[in-house]
Amino acid sequence: MKQDKIIFFDTTLRDGEQSPGASMNFQEKLLVAKQLETLGVDVIEAGFPISSPGDFESVKAIAKAVKKSSVAGLARASEKDIKAAWDAVKYAKKPRIHIFLATSDLHIEKKLQKTRAQILEMAVKAVKYGKSLCKDIEFSAEDAGRSDMDFLCKVVEAVINAGASTVNIPDTVGYTMPAEFGAKIAEIKKRVPNINKAIISVHCHNDLGLAVANSLSAIENGARQVECTINGIGERAGNASLEEIAMAIKVRPHYYNVGHNINTKEIYKTSKLVSSLTGVAVQVNKAVVGANAFAHESGIHQDGVLKSRETYEIMNPADVGVPESSLVLGKHSGRHALFNRIKSLGYKLESKALEQIFEKFKVLADKKKVIFDDDIVALIEEDAASEKEIFSLVYQSATSGTATIPTATVRITDNNKKDKVLQEAACGVGPVDATYRAIDKITKMDIKLTDFSLKAVSSGVDALGEVFLKAKHKGMIFSGKGTSTDIVEASAKAYMQAINKAKAFDKKK
Numbered sequence: 386m387k388q389d390k391i392i393f394f395d396t397t398l399r400d401g402e403q404s405p406g407a408s409m410n411f412q413e414k415l416l417v418a419k420q421l422e423t424l425g426v427d428v429i430e431a432g433f434p435i436s437s438p439g440d441f442e443s444v445k446a447i448a449k450a451v452k453k454s455s456v457a458g459l460a461r462a463s464e465k466d467i468k469a470a471w472d473a474v475k476y477a478k479k480p481r482i483h484i485f486l487a488t489s490d491l492h493i494e495k496k497l498q499k500t501r502a503q504i505l506e507m508a509v510k511a512v513k514y515g516k517s518l519c520k521d522i523e524f525s526a527e528d529a530g531r532s533d534m535d536f537l538c539k540v541v542e543a544v545i546n547a548g549a550s551t552v553n554i555p556d557t558v559g560y561t562m563p564a565e566f567g568a569k570i571a572e573i574k575k576r577v578p579n580i581n582k583a584i585i586s587v588h589c590h591n592d593l594g595l596a597v598a599n600s601l602s603a604i605e606n607g608a609r610q611v612e613c614t615i616n617g618i619g620e621r622a623g624n625a626s627l628e629e630i631a632m633a634i635k636v637r638p639h640y641y642n643v644g645h646n647i648n649t650k651e652i653y654k655t656s657k658l659v660s661s662l663t664g665v666a667v668q669v670n671k672a673v674v675g676a677n678a679f680a681h682e683s684g685i686h687q688d689g690v691l692k693s694r695e696t697y698e699i700m701n702p703a704d705v706g707v708p709e710s711s712l713v714l715g716k717h718s719g720r721h722a723l724f725n726r727i728k729s730l731g732y733k734l735e736s737k738a739l740e741q742i743f744e745k746f747k748v749l750a751d752k753k754k755v756i757f758d759d760d761i762v763a764l765i766e767e768d769a770a771s772e773k774e775i776f777s778l779v780y781q782s783a784t785s786g787t788a789t790i791p792t793a794t795v796r797i798t799d800n801n802k803k804d805k806v807l808q809e810a811a812c813g814v815g816p817v818d819a820t821y822r823a824i825d826k827i828t829k830m831d832i833k834l835t836d837f838s839l840k841a842v843s844s845g846v847d848a849l850g851e852v853f854l855k856a857k858h859k860g861m862i863f864s865g866k867g868t869s870t871d872i873v874e875a876s877a878k879a880y881m882q883a884i885n886k887a888k889a890f891d892k893k894k
């Protein structure tokens with residue numbers, strides 16, 4: 386039997402961008418679209434062209450830039466909307482117009498103030514008009530999850546006759562249960578006589594945390610297109626997450642017996658890009674792309690994974706583009722995990738020395754929740770931690786404002802050069818960036834920030850800000866922490882701490 390392929394329709398740039406605080410500018414949208422193409426997304430919903438001139442322009446630019454994926458523009462069931470969508474997507478190699486109209490009585494009566502008969506007529510008219518412009522037409526029956534099945538089947542049949550090649554069945558408000566939603570798809574497949582002329586699509590929302598489960602249930606029942614977003618961002622609780630559906634199909638090939646075009650090795654990179662551009666962080670325990678998705682802390686789990694990955698990992702982190710699974714070292718970690726990390730840090734120690742370090746490690750882990758690479762280095766090079774810092778920040782000042790270019794001045798003493806005082810200034814995108822650039826000019830360390838977080842450790846406007854960061858140097862991660870009521874100062878302290886640790890490591894080695 387020939388294996389079916391699931392069409393991945395990504396709506397990160399439309400539904401995802403609609404989520405609170407997730408808006409992206411023109412350039413950012415273009416970057417995401419190019420990455421979605423690299424990821425292997427079949428259809429990119431680039432935006433809602435009639436909604437604003439900015440949206441129109443970005444859909445148009447994406448249509449011009451993307452070559453492999455289809456580019457869709459959203460439209461309500463009106464000529465004006467459909468014409469605008471076409472004017473924006475027509476530049477695409479594979480353009481698609483996505484027309485939506487509500488089919489639930491609640492939406493028909495309360496929102497649109499129409500009758501079912503009027504809705505049926507509007508849907509057919511819109512699809513026919515769309516088809517006169519574009520050969521690829523998708524029709525969405527908005528709020529299908531709560532629509533009357535007889536009426537929904539009637540609408541689906543009519544729009545297919547009018548020329549729709551994809552019929553989307555959205556659970557717009559995330560109301561349905563997986564088995565129930567799957568049964569709806571099966572019923573549509575059974576009852577709509579011309580259903581074989583179109584692809585059944587689903588668009589599930591996550592209000593009850595079931596968007597992915599509902600999408601997978603729909604696939605089991607014959608849906609062949611899923612609408613989803615990167616990191617599951619979207620209206621309210623979000624949409625079905627692309628990475629979870631793609632990996633479920635990949636991890637359980639015999640269960641689903643379908644394929645897809647997603648290059649899963651690009652998932653992690655895409656997730657990072659979308660979260661950094663939208664500012665919507667990925668929760669640490671998020672499936673597939675969360676920071677802890679491949680982190681094991683329990684000693685038994687760590688020991689198992691080191692012996693054979695499959696013991697506690699159902700996916701290979703490399704398959705989603707995560708370089709390696711991170712074994713978080715903490716009080717539950719055993720010898721095996723610690724010794725492995727010591728080895729990977731480049732140390733060759735005798736077993737007696739290893740045992741001594743393990744004892745010290747256990748004591749430290751009782752006090753500190755997570756043990757980083759630099760903590761281990763400190764244990765090995767016992768005096769490294771207590772040693773006098775090499776670079777000391779003696780002066781720091783930064784200016785910023787709406788009409789000024791963020792500028793910073795720092796003065797640092799180099800204890801290697803008999804406390805010689807060095808001074809530098811730099812500009813940056815913000816006061817912290819400017820400060821870091823000024824510090825870099827003096828310390829000349831090959832160090833790259835990988836993580837930066839700022840939190841208030843007390844309340845009120847005079848709260849202490851605590852900056853915690855991680856930076857990479859020669860393949861190792863060094864952490865830094867700084868506290869101050871001035872966040873720029875806290876940031877500078879944290880950065881200096883990481884630099885000093887890295888410098889001490891270089892010296893010792």
Ligand SMILES: [Zn+2]
Nearest residue numbers: 400557588620
């Ligand atoms: Zn939606």
